[in-house]
Amino acid sequence: VAKRLEKFKTTIFTQMSSLAIKHGAINLGQGFPNFDGPDFVKQAAIQAINEGKNQYARGYGIPDFNAAIAERFKKDTGLVIDPEKEVTVTSGCTEAIAATMLGLINPGDEVILFAPFYDSYEATLSMAGADIKCITLRPPDFAVPLDELRSKISKKTRAILINTPHNPTGKMFTRDELNEIASLCIENDVLVFTDEVYDKLAFEMEHISMASLPGMFERTVTMNSLGKTFSLTGWKIGWAIAPPHLIWGVKQAHAFLTFATSTPMQWAATTALRAPDSYYEELKGDYLAKKQILEQGLKDVGFTVFPSSGTYFIVVDHTPFGLKNDIEFCEYLIKEVGVVAIPTSVFYLDPEEGKNLVRFTFCKDEGTLRSAVERMKEKL
Numbered sequence: 259v260a261k262r263l264e265k266f267k268t269t270i271f272t273q274m275s276s277l278a279i280k281h282g283a284i285n286l287g288q289g290f291p292n293f294d295g296p297d298f299v300k301q302a303a304i305q306a307i308n309e310g311k312n313q314y315a316r317g318y319g320i321p322d323f324n325a326a327i328a329e330r331f332k333k334d335t336g337l338v339i340d341p342e343k344e345v346t347v348t349s350g351c352t353e354a355i356a357a358t359m360l361g362l363i364n365p366g367d368e369v370i371l372f373a374p375f376y377d378s379y380e381a382t383l384s385m386a387g388a389d390i391k392c393i394t395l396r397p398p399d400f401a402v403p404l405d406e407l408r409s410k411i412s413k414k415t416r417a418i419l420i421n422t423p424h425n426p427t428g429k430m431f432t433r434d435e436l437n438e439i440a441s442l443c444i445e446n447d448v449l450v451f452t453d454e455v456y457d458k459l460a461f462e463m464e465h466i467s468m469a470s471l472p473g474m475f476e477r478t479v480t481m482n483s484l485g486k487t488f489s490l491t492g493w494k495i496g497w498a499i500a501p502p503h504l505i506w507g508v509k510q511a512h513a514f515l516t517f518a519t520s521t522p523m524q525w526a527a528t529t530a531l532r533a534p535d536s537y538y539e540e541l542k543g544d545y546l547a548k549k550q551i552l553e554q555g556l557k558d559v560g561f562t563v564f565p566s567s568g569t570y571f572i573v574v575d576h577t578p579f580g581l582k583n584d585i586e587f588c589e590y591l592i593k594e595v596g597v598v599a600i601p602t603s604v605f606y607l608d609p610e611e612g613k614n615l616v617r618f619t620f621c622k623d624e625g626t627l628r629s630a631v632e633r634m635k636e637k638l
């Protein structure tokens with residue numbers, strides 16, 4: 259393995275999902291729904307395939323999908339963007355993240371990350387040769403320590419990476435936090451890369467896109483995807499939105515990473531993004547019910563549960579159960595209780611910082627959530 263990837267192991271999601279199968283445990287680990295995406299989107303994919311829309315797509319996206327992304331962005335943020343010059347379609351947000359890092363970061367550039375962070379951020383920054391500066395968000399509210407952020411910005415800082423709603427904690431960046439980060443970025447000429455794949459799963463507050471703040475569109479790459487919003491995580495359809503001078507880098511990296519993204523799925527994704535508002539309201543309502551079941555259940559089991567404002571994740575403190583760290587707790591939970599959760603220490607540069615926390619997902623049908631809670635009540 260090349261040096262730049264030496265320190266990375268099999269991703270924790272892959273590890274935990276194989277253990278779930280091996281032990282017949284209920285999988286509240288890896289974030290994928292155990293129910294299917296909507297029929298109208300699946301039918302659109304089948305139709306596109308049957309109509310012969312099966313050859314390479316235009317590299318940066320089929321024109322209709324780029325247009326649908328721009329329409330959606332306008333509805334969500336009020337910003338009018340050029341679908342041809344400011345959008346690149348990618349194979350999932352994970353590719354958008356990689357293309358953004360590889361297309362806009364030079365070796366030695368500093369990039370600021372907030373821990374805990376989604377594992378691909380560190381790996382792709384490492385591939386790009388970035389110098390990672392990490393700031394830890396701490397329970398119970400995982401607020402941004404603004405003084406620390408201010409002190410970490412230097413002449414070499416190229417970008418700050420934000421993820422809101424935030425995986426794994428469910429934290430949502432508040433308007434005040436975003437405003438502060440925005441003024442620091444403007445003052446110091448720093449970019450923002452923002453991963454907003456859980457934007458439609460915002461329960462406790464309004465989702466705010468960094469790009470919509472004054473002066474920020476021109477220095478922001480906004481990334482999103484279809485997977486979470488349409489319960490189709492296996493389709494791997496994502497995109498990046500940025501002004502022409504930034505999207506150029508993303509587009510060039512994408513051109514040589516995957517060249518283009520699945521054509522029929524882009525047609526289906528076009529139909530998906532044009533869904534009426536009622537679709538999004540229903541999705542949120544369904545998830546809110548699931549969230550309440552898991553949240554209450556985890557409290558009843560005896561965990562210290564941290565408030566989750568968005569995403570389909572909840573982070574808890576497992577220490578009331580007396581196991582040494584998050585890895586040991588998760589092993590015990592799989593083998594003795596039959597439930598899978600994600601240990602969070604893998605989301606920190608210093609694993610010690612995450613040793614008390616584990617993440618559960620509620621993107622499962624209500625029966626599955628209830629059974630998992632029952633198992634934990636009985637056996638923990």
Ligand code: GLN
Nearest residue numbers: 269271272287288289425
């Ligand atoms: N984003 C999903 C999660 O956090 C999983 C992604 C993956 O398996 N790589 O659970």
